[in-house]
Amino acid sequence: MSFRFHDSLTREVRTFEPAEPGVVRMYNCGPTVYSHVHVGNLRSNVCWDVLRRALELGGYRVRQIMNITDVGHLTVDDVADAAGEDKMEFAARREQLDAWGIAAKYTAYFHDVRRKLNVRDAEQYPHATAHIPEMIAHIEELIRSGHAYVTPVGNVYFAVSTFPAYGRLSGNTVEELDAGARIEVLEEKRDPADFALWKRDDKHQMQWDSPWGRGFPGWHIECSAMARKYLGDTLDIHTGGEDNAFPHHECEIAQSEALTGRTFARFWLHTRFLLVDGQKMSKSKGTMYVVEDVEARGFAPRVLRYYLLSAHYRAPMNFTWDALTAATESVRGFDAMVRRVTPDAVAPNDPAVAVACAKADKDFLAALEDDLNISAALAAVHELRGAMNKVSAFSPADAARAWGTIDRIDSVLGLGLRDAAKPQDLGDADVQRLIDERNAARKARDFARADQIRKDLLAKGIVLEDTPQGVKWRRV
RNA sequence: GGCGGCGUAGCCAAGUGGUAAGGCAACGGAUUGCAAAUCCGUCACUCCCCGGUUCGAUCCCGGGCGCCGCCUCCA
Numbered sequence: 001m002s003f004r005f006h007d008s009l010t011r012e013v014r015t016f017e018p019a020e021p022g023v024v025r026m027y028n029c030g031p032t033v034y035s036h037v038h039v040g041n042l043r044s045n046v047c048w049d050v051l052r053r054a055l056e057l058g059g060y061r062v063r064q065i066m067n068i069t070d071v072g073h074l075t076v077d078d079v080a081d082a083a084g085e086d087k088m089e090f091a092a093r094r095e096q097l098d099a100w101g102i103a104a105k106y107t108a109y110f111h112d113v114r115r116k117l118n119v120r121d122a123e124q125y126p127h128a129t130a131h132i133p134e135m136i137a138h139i140e141e142l143i144r145s146g147h148a149y150v151t152p153v154g155n156v157y158f159a160v161s162t163f164p165a166y167g168r169l170s171g172n173t174v175e176e177l178d179a180g181a182r183i184e185v186l187e188e189k190r191d192p193a194d195f196a197l198w199k200r201d202d203k204h205q206m207q208w209d210s211p212w213g214r215g216f217p218g219w220h221i222e223c224s225a226m227a228r229k230y231l232g233d234t235l236d237i238h239t240g241g242e243d244n245a246f247p248h249h250e251c252e253i254a255q256s257e258a259l260t261g262r263t264f265a266r267f268w269l270h271t272r273f274l275l276v277d278g279q280k281m282s283k284s285k286g287t288m289y290v291v292e293d294v295e296a297r298g299f300a301p302r303v304l305r306y307y308l309l310s311a312h313y314r315a316p317m318n319f320t321w322d323a324l325t326a327a328t329e330s331v332r333g334f335d336a337m338v339r340r341v342t343p344d345a346v347a348p349n350d351p352a353v354a355v356a357c358a359k360a361d362k363d364f365l366a367a368l369e370d371d372l373n374i375s376a377a378l379a380a381v382h383e384l385r386g387a388m389n390k391v392s393a394f395s396p397a398d399a400a401r402a403w404g405t406i407d408r409i410d411s412v413l414g415l416g417l418r419d420a421a422k423p424q425d426l427g428d429a430d431v432q433r434l435i436d437e438r439n440a441a442r443k444a445r446d447f448a449r450a451d452q453i454r455k456d457l458l459a460k461g462i463v464l465e466d467t468p469q470g471v472k473w474r475r476v
Numbered sequence: 477g478g479c480g481g482c483g484u485a486g487c488c489a490a491g492u493g494g495u496a497a498g499g500c501a502a503c504g505g506a507u508u509g510c511a512a513a514u515c516c517g518u519c520a521c522u523c524c525c526c527g528g529u530u531c532g533a534u535c536c537c538g539g540g541c542g543c544c545g546c547c548u549c550c551a
Binding site for chain 2 (some may be wrong): 011029031032037041042043044048054075087171172202218219220239241242243245246270271274282288312315322331333367374375380381386389390428447450467
């Protein structure tokens, strides 16, 4: 068996084999660090984290690189007056920090949140600002080979006409872009579709010396330069949000392939946007939720992770609080399953355990190999859950076998099921005393008293479960 | 206007040319002092609509309707 992925460039699902056997070179377009990453950003982070983990479960070594875009880049963002203010500078003015301070602050925030959602560390997180020399070298090479030109004022543009394949990824053509009239038409450009590699601007907060004067790099060049530096001329997988396909990835392909003459990325994977209540997230509607908003509603980060990974990466997903409630139930169900899987020295082996585990292992991976069919993969986990819940007691051998399967599954889902299975520490002598008191009341058949204690504990978020093995409890 | 995606039970959501996985919710039952948890069972006969191809289509083709995204440096 092998993985199959949908490649945005060819618009078909193809069998995936990395260029170098056993090693996958993956580049993820990362965050622009000028504000808080929101749940939409997190969806793509979780998707690519699951992809990376799935590839690892499949036996590959994954070299994952994610860029941090800490150079501002021209945009009007929410600024009404189209003055072309830099995002980083806009944020800086708002928060009275300089552009570098903003980048540092939100980079740290990004990593904090990412870790909360158990998104594993990539091999490297190269910062754009730390790779200006590489970008300049890349641009110089493009100028030398005739793919880029310098204007009289010292701006450098990529000449789209020198790269016939431009537009293949997005389905746009240079002619249609001309008609669009939405792109910047500047006299100094040879073709309206030409895009900036270097902008000269000595008023920009972030600026560097270059052969063309002090200025800053165009947005697209950082990924081409950094991907090449860390992973080489050809990537196996390049990912991003659906919005990145054009213009960003289109431009990356042009810049990289014009330079190397080699395929830049063998597979392009794009996630669809996360909608909120059926609509695109919007700052003005207050639907750009961040992790703290989710936690404030009482949902744990691992529930958010489960929710975000529970839909196919290439399908639009609609974020609602009800959906998170349903996700909570699913996670609780998994937790309940794993807590049952404890070795019992006197229990006999149950052949059903081996059968169910083998099936779950097989079905889970096979589903992921099929263009990350997460729904089918989760169905396999639910099937395992049902089978495990029917086992009355696990022999040490069965428990070990079951945990092997659970660990493999959780190596991809990342829900921390090992931790969920650990006996919880009451940490509160008063609570334990109440449970003891309730047990005494039950023994004395004073059920009114027993139920009152249970109700009081529930009010504190503690649920009691009377089992043949004694009273168990968990937090809501 | 150009490009692309989607429309499956109350909700989320797989999937196949031969009559619809899974989850959540709901309901019935077992179990329980009562609960919780767990187990068993029930829950789509227009898979948006209309045509066509076919022995047969939810899945293929054509046409609609509806929703969404990109073309604006938002993942």
